[in-house]
Amino acid sequence: MTETVRHGLPLIEAAQAQKHIPHNEALAALDMLVQAVALDRDLSAPPASPANGDLHLVAAAPTGDWAGHADALALRIEGGWSFRAPLPGFCVWLVDESRPVVWTGSAWKPLDEAIGTFGNLGGVGIGTTPDATNRLAVRAPAALFAAEPAANGGNGDMRLTVEKETATDTASLLFQSDWSGRAEIGLAGDDDLRFKVSPDGSTWIDALRIAAATGQLSLLPGGLAGGGRLRSMVSFTTSGTWTRPNGVRFALVFALGAGGGGGGAAGAASSGSAGGGGGAGGLALSFLDVTALAGNTVTVGSGGSAGSSGGGYGGTGGASSFGIEVVAAGGAGGAGMTAGTTAAVGLGGGGGTTSAGDLGFTGAPGSPALRIDGTVVSSGSGGASFFGGGGRGSYVNSGGVAGTARGSGGGGGAVSASTTGRAGGAGAGGLVWIWEFE
Numbered sequence: 420m421t422e423t424v425r426h427g428l429p430l431i432e433a434a435q436a437q438k439h440i441p442h443n444e445a446l447a448a449l450d451m452l453v454q455a456v457a458l459d460r461d462l463s464a465p466p467a468s469p470a471n472g473d474l475h476l477v478a479a480a481p482t483g484d485w486a487g488h489a490d491a492l493a494l495r496i497e498g499g500w501s502f503r504a505p506l507p508g509f510c511v512w513l514v515d516e517s518r519p520v521v522w523t524g525s526a527w528k529p530l531d532e533a534i535g536t537f538g539n540l541g542g543v544g545i546g547t548t549p550d551a552t553n554r555l556a557v558r559a560p561a562a563l564f565a566a567e568p569a570a571n572g573g574n575g576d577m578r579l580t581v582e583k584e585t586a587t588d589t590a591s592l593l594f595q596s597d598w599s600g601r602a603e604i605g606l607a608g609d610d611d612l613r614f615k616v617s618p619d620g621s622t623w624i625d626a627l628r629i630a631a632a633t634g635q636l637s638l639l640p641g642g643l644a645g646g647g648r649l650r651s652m653v654s655f656t657t658s659g660t661w662t663r664p665n666g667v668r669f670a671l672v673f674a675l676g677a678g679g680g681g682g683g684a685a686g687a688a689s690s691g692s693a694g695g696g697g698g699a700g701g702l703a704l705s706f707l708d709v710t711a712l713a714g715n716t717v718t719v720g721s722g723g724s725a726g727s728s729g730g731g732y733g734g735t736g737g738a739s740s741f742g743i744e745v746v747a748a749g750g751a752g753g754a755g756m757t758a759g760t761t762a763a764v765g766l767g768g769g770g771g772t773t774s775a776g777d778l779g780f781t782g783a784p785g786s787p788a789l790r791i792d793g794t795v796v797s798s799g800s801g802g803a804s805f806f807g808g809g810g811r812g813s814y815v816n817s818g819g820v821a822g823t824a825r826g827s828g829g830g831g832g833a834v835s836a837s838t839t840g841r842a843g844g845a846g847a848g849g850l851v852w853i854w855e856f857e
Contacts, residue, residue, distance in 0.1 A: 455492065455511040460520065460527055469495040476511060476520075476527055477502075490527065586610050595620075648857050655717045655851040656825070661741070662714040664855060670709045671854040672741045676700025676720050676771040679750035679785065680733030681801055681810055681819035681829035681843030683726030687758035689793050694726050694819060694831025694843045696785025696799030696812060697733045698750030698768035702826070703776030705745045715742040720749045720849035723768075725819060725829060728840030730755040733768060733829060739849035746775040750828050753785045753799055753843060758834065760793035767799045768828060780805070785828045786812065794836045801828030801844065810844040819844030826850060 421430045460476035464483045473495040477488050484500050485493060492503045492511070505522035510530065512519050521533040542549030546558035567573025583590035583606060591605025599620035607613050610631040617623045628637045650667060663670075682694025700720065709715075720737025736749025751768035770782030783802035790796045801809035801822045808824020813833040820830040821844040829844030 455509070457492070457511045457513055459515045460513060465493070465500065471495055471497070474511075476513075490522070581605065649854060650857050651855045653853050653855065655719050655853075656848060658718045660714050661717050661853060663709050663712055666857055667855040668708065668710045669856040670707050671856070672703075672705050672707060672745045672776075673850070673852040674703045674739045674741055674745040674747040674773075674776065675805060675826040675850040675852075676702075676739050676747040676749040676782065677722045677736030677849040678782075678801060678804060678809070678822040678826050678828040678846030679736045679752040679768040679771075680723035680725045680846045681785065681799065681831040682733050682753035682755040682765055682788065683728050683731045683819070683843045684756055684788075684796075684798065684832040684834040684841045685728070685730035685758040686834045686838045686840040688838055689836055690758035690760055691790050691793045691796040691835050691837075692730060692756040692758045692763075692840075693765060693788035693790055693796040693798040693812075693833045694730070694733070694755050694841075695753030695765040695767040695788045696801040696809065696819075696830050697723055697736070697753045697822065697828030697843070697846045698770040698784045699782030699802035699804040699809065699822075699828050700736050700739065700749045700826035700846075700849050701747040701771035701773045701782045702780040702805045703745045703747040703773035704778040704780075705741075705776040707744055715744075717741055717851045719851055722822065722848045723749060723752045723829070723846035725821070725845045726752065726755040726832065726843035728818075728832065728842040730757045730840065731843075733831075733843050733846070735768075736771060736826075736828075736846045737849065738771075739851050740775075741851055741853070744775060745851075747771060747773045747779070747849070749849065750782045750785070750802055750826075750846060752846070753788070753801075753828070753831050755843070756788060756790065758840075759790065761790075762792070763790045764788065765790075765799065765831065767802070767831075770802055782826065783809070783828075785809070785831075788812070788831050788833075796833050796835050798831035798833040798843075801830045801846065803827055804847070808847065816841060818842050821845045822847035 457474045463478040463481045475493045488502045494501045507524040509522040519530040520527045542554040544556045547556045549556040566577035581590040589607045594602040603615045612629040614627040679697030684692040718740045720739045723736040724734030726733040732755045733752025738748045740746040748771040750771045753768045754765040756765040765788035767785030767787045773779030785802045786799040788799045797814045798812040800812040803809040804826030806824040808827040810820035810830030818841045819832040827847045829846045832841030832843045
């Protein structure tokens with residue numbers, strides 16, 4: 420009996436007797452193969468009570484009536500089993516898995532796994548219909564992109580790439596409300612990262628930009644709600660009262676204590692002496708919510724007095740403060756020195772500390788003075804403040820140099836084999852500097 424090439428269906432020969440037998444056999448085979456629906460694919464032995472017409476995909480190493488028919492289609496018919504070996508491309512719907520499987524030539528695999536890669540599709544819609552612009556469209560309560568674990572051949576990373584053709588094009592994420600744009604994040608018209616918002620979908624406001632060339636972050640006209648845009652700055656060099664301007668909600672306050680005075684150097688015949696430098700004032704910083712304040716008391720410390728020419732100690736600089744919220748002490752005065760001819764050291768004044776504020780920085784100490792003998796001396800320099808400017812020291816007959824920058828210490832006086840004493844330099848006054856933000 421001759422058969423069809425692919426499926427081996429029996430053909431009716433010329434002048435064949437009982438033609439109904441090959442014809443019915445061919446129909447039975449087609450009934451198994453056409454629009455095939457199998458109950459399962461995980462049985463290696465026939466079920467105990469099969470129904471006529473039940474179709475199974477035989478699992479590996481089959482036994483019993485299925486022995487020798489691994490991976491075949493097994494159809495229960497007329498109290499027995501009919502088998503068909505699959506050909507590559509056979510597709511069967513599995514009832515227990517609710518999905519189609521395909522024979523690859525070596526195994527039954529789910530259709531999507533067997534296909535592997537979809538390429539050059541005109542569009543894909545999940546829960547909705549794609550269109551010419553939105554070729555990938557998803558309507559769902561959530562979407563998940565998960566990394567491929569290293570155990571499965573991935574590297575554990577997940578990166579979503581949004582590519583644009585030229586620098587003047589746009590690559591962004593657009594957020595909508597009722598199909599009208601409200602926020603956009605991305606590269607919009609250039610290569611700077613922009614954050615944009617819109618009240619109506621047509622008027623857009625750039626809120627923040629990060630420059631691609633420098634990484635510089637710019638807050639655009641809207642600023643930060645409740646304390647973003649710097650509106651003005653005011654400095655106090657003498658004590659007074661700060662009054663909050665209308666619209667100012669936050670203030671960044673710098674309080675700088677005054678510098679200490681330099682020590683004095685006494686004079687005597689054939690003798691020398693030198694004073695230590697005064698310490699710089701401490702610096703306190705604080706970012707304050709001032710919406711509840713109408714104003715605040717500002718105290719600016721006065722510079723420490725100069726040590727007298729008789730070898731007096733320099734005076735301590737005054738504290739500077741913004742109310743009780745930001746307080747910085749002044750620097751200590753440098754030690755004075757009496758006249759003499761033997762080696763001696765005069766200590767510099769310590770830097771001022773802080774007692775209130777978000778950040779506190781202790782002022783730089785004044786440097787010490789040194790006398791080698793009645794002729795060779797070196798007075799101490801004043802400590803430099805946050806703004807620099809400590810009074811310099813000296814090794815000749817010289818009065819101490821006053822601190823020049825706000826909060827700096829004065830230098831010590833110096834006497835070299837002279838009967839004339841030299842006073843130290845005065846410390847510089849403090850400062851309260853207020854940056855006002857909307």
